[in-house]
Amino acid sequence: MIALSLPIVAWVMSTLQLGVFAVPTWPSSVDELEDIMLLNSGYRSRGFSAAVTPCSFSAQGAGRVAAAEWIRTAFHDMATGNAVQGIGGLDASLVFETNGGENIGPAFNTTLTTYAPFFSSRSSMSDIIAMGMYTAVRSCGGPVVAIRTGRIDATKGGDSGVPLPQNGITIFQNQFLRMGFNTTEMIAVVACGHTMGGVHSSNFPEIVPVASAANSNGVKDFDTTQLFDNKVATEYVSGTTLNPLVVGPSIAKGENSDGRVFAADGNVTIKALTNLATFTSVCSTMLQKMIEVVPKGTVLTDPIVPYEVKPYALQLTLLAGGANISFTGDIRIRTTIRAASQVASVQIVYKDRDGNSASDNIDTTYKGTANGFDDSFTFYGFSANLAASSSISSFNVLVTLIDGSTELHDNNGAGFPIQDTIMLQSPQSCLSSTNDTNGQRSLTVIAAVRNTGLFSVQLQLTLKIPRTDGIIVPTLSTVSAAMASQTAIGSYNLYAATYSLDPSQTQTTSFGVSAGSSTDNYKNVTLLPSTCAALSPTAPSSTPSSSAFAFQGCYTDSSASRAYSAAVFYDNNLTVEKCALDCSKFQYFGVEFGGECYCGNSRDPSSTRAGISECNVACSGNTDEYCGGASRISAYKNLNYAPVTNPTIAGYTYQGCFSEAQGGRALADSSTATDGLTVESCASFCGGSTYFGVEYGRECYCGASLATTSTNQSASDCSMTCAGNSLEYCGAGNRLNIY
Incomplete structure (x- = not known):
């Protein structure tokens, strides 16, 4: 040495x-x-x-x-x-x-x-x-x-x-x-x-x-x-x-x-x-x-250290009728020093607009985990409705561990601040999905401003402008536009502004709104819907119904065990009707957290009935409707549902779902494929063969015998419906329904 x-x-x-x-x-x-x-x-x-x-x-x-x-x-x-x-x-x-x-x-x-x-x-x-x-x-x-x-x-x-x-x-x-x-x-x-x-x-x-x-x-x-x-x-x-x-x-x-x-x-x-x-x-x-060799006059911050608790995407949104405000976001908990498995719950303890402590805490639900080189984090999401008359001004985060001990994180004694003077109305804002006659995309931004005084209400955009001469990094350009007063809803006025974006800028532009010294900033235009939803002056109806679906109630839900798990869709312009359409092949569907749609043919036993008032989040695409809540799902039954079956075919007995043969076909005598295939048409094509089978939605196979290497599989493996009849099963990839 x-x-x-x-x-x-x-x-x-x-x-x-x-x-x-x-x-x-x-x-x-x-x-x-x-x-x-x-x-x-x-x-x-x-x-x-x-x-x-x-x-x-x-x-x-x-x-x-x-x-x-x-x-x-x-x-x-x-x-x-x-x-x-x-x-x-x-x-x-x-x-x-x-x-x-x-x-x-x-x-x-x-x-x-x-x-x-x-x-x-x-x-x-x-x-x-x-x-x-x-x-x-x-x-x-x-x-x-x-x-x-x-x-x-x-x-x-x-x-x-x-x-x-x-x-x-x-x-x-x-x-x-x-x-x-x-x-x-x-x-x-x-x-x-x-x-x-x-x-x-x-x-x-x-x-x-x-x-x-x-x-x-x-x-x-x-x-x-x-x-x-x-x-x-x-x-x-x-x-x-x-x-x-x-x-x-x-x-x-x-x-x-x-x-x-x-x-x-x-x-x-x-x-x-x-x-x-x-x-x-x-x-x-x-x-x-x-x-840290930097030009004179540059003032560097203290070295970055991880927050123990950090909020993300905090958003207040005025709801239809103006009596309530939706409060949504995520809370990041650093789990480097406290294992995620030791966290029993995370709650938001908040104060109203006047600084008075609220009587109830806001619960959160697990959203996901993230990792860095030396740290790990767990995220918890929340959604709650607050009275517009009292609203919120700040909050602390209460972490309860499984041993019963608690940690109150108060942002170095300052609380985590949130202002409600001006709020971006994302459901009412939109970015067009097509170009106008000038080859531009129209950006419409709506903000709700509380009637507490006279403000200059502005839309600010930060654009990335490409440089020339082979310079890789763009320059930033800030553009402001005055927002015009539209209408009053409750104690808020709606303001609007439009701006034409070059299509190349839609992926990189950020924006914000301001009223005096109050701001709601750092928004991404790509997260806006393509059509602007109107904000009704009346409160949402609790549960829309139609001849196609019927409301079943408000139920609990969790990411660990979904109430309906057969299919899921996320939509920042969701309505109950859109979810019903997406889940049309299932017996049940549910809407949750304003923008989540779940489908299934049965509800998981862990999902139990909750109070109707707990499904209190407006749908992102129609604020006249409720779309569940945080860990709460508004459940519906599809009244037009018809189950997919393996139909009865005269002269045949259904044998089950089978795999394709190894190195060949399960049924090798003859075959056809058509976009109009049904089980009945396959039986007719095979003309009395000992066996016939349907595969991959549109393929039909016939045979005097079934290959020995073709074996019985789980019924769920044959999940594709027939191209010519969506109410019949027609196998799947390398899977046949055999008759």
Whole structure:
């Protein structure tokens, strides 16, 4: 083991940034980036890490390592900065600098293309580049690189000054000193940055000639692993390195930059980094320092730490008649320190508009789980109706564990705030699904504004505008439009505005509404229905009925055991009638939570009758109707239901559902296929054959005998109806109803 000198020990200790950082108060400027950082997979996942998972992956194919390219992108963006003068640094100026020069190769444009969808008014491109450092390092087994946010993007390219392989060591030292790194730190940054990736012959043929490339992809790696480890240091010190910037043609060309950098202090620092714990802790600090080289005047936040409890998609919606407001959303519970299995319930404890505690809590139901590199989360959804006269102003979250203990999360004592001065009316808003005569899509936005004073009511849109000249990342443009007063419903006035969107902008545009200082922001136009529903001045009828269906009652429901589980449809423009149509082949259907439709031929025994008032959420497509509630389903019976059967055929006996034969047909004498097939027509075609069978909805087979390798299967396997008669079963894929 290599002993560390006292100066190196002192330096290592000085790099360690110890401290505990407070969880932010919600809402916070870090909220969007916290999601990007932590929600890698599962419910509400952002998927930012997918491009670097696993560590060796690249969507560009063999020879590319996206994680290494993300680290390189952050360094190149930062490297032209001047820490002394406070000019440049990590400011996304690289966006304008990818056409050659010091930024050689396709890695930068590839990385920026991956980052572009995450760029928004709440996540600057420079913060995303910094987040890429954390994500790439962590995906490859490296340490946590703390992420502070608040970077401001450059609007043009910066100065030159990225270190190049041919630079002399004095030039290297001066360049790194300009960035804010002394010689010891320079060595650490290079070692930490070159623990993954390599040199491509296509970019540097003088260093990696095609004939000498380590593999057919034309790449020579910096060390023998594609992991965030200290092999780059241990192999250098042991003399076994194949690092092309240390050995090989780069020596004769004077481009063995890693070798010169590592030897700049007589190999003292690089030897210290052969200790894995030292390497890990030093890289964590040096890479954080690297991404915190920012322009003068930039104020960075505290490092992102996970919320223990975080709300999502909170939405108040005025209901028909104006007497009630729907309150919906999700609550995320961090289950890293409290296992999800230990959570018995999550409830919302709220205060009304005047700050008075409500008499009843709002229950939630399980929605799903999500995971990051180091944290796990469980989401709970809720939907409740509140009186418009008292409404809500803030809430706390009460978590009850299975041992009976409780946790009250109060957002650092502030409560989780929610305003009801202005509310987006999503059911009444819409984005047209077709282009108008000018080739545009019409966006209509409706907001409900409480009659408490005179406000300037505005619609704000944030548009992503493509740049020219090969610049990958779009620019953001904010557009405002005055909203016009429409009609009064209860204590609220409805306001409306329309805007024409280019079809290419419909997937990337966000919007919000404001009345004075009150806002309801960060909405996604893709979540709006394609047609606007009217808001009735009268309250919903509880249970619509028709000659086609009859209301059965309000019943309990849960994600673990659905009341009706044969089919499910989700619709942000749902009505009872639409669900009845979707479930027309089933005996029962139910609507839940405003936008969920479930079908089945029987109700699960775990679903029991609930009070009619508990099915109190208006349908998303018709606020005159109720569509269940949170864990409550409005159940209906299909009065036109006729069961699908295996009909009686004269001269034949139904044998059951059978598999196709192995290596041949179950019935091999003759066959036909038609889009008008019925069981009766197949029997007629087979003309007295000993056996006949129907398969895949439209296929008919005949035979004097049944193949021995065709075996009886579960009746549920033959689930397709006949193409010519939807009330008869006609097998399925590789399954026959045999007669």
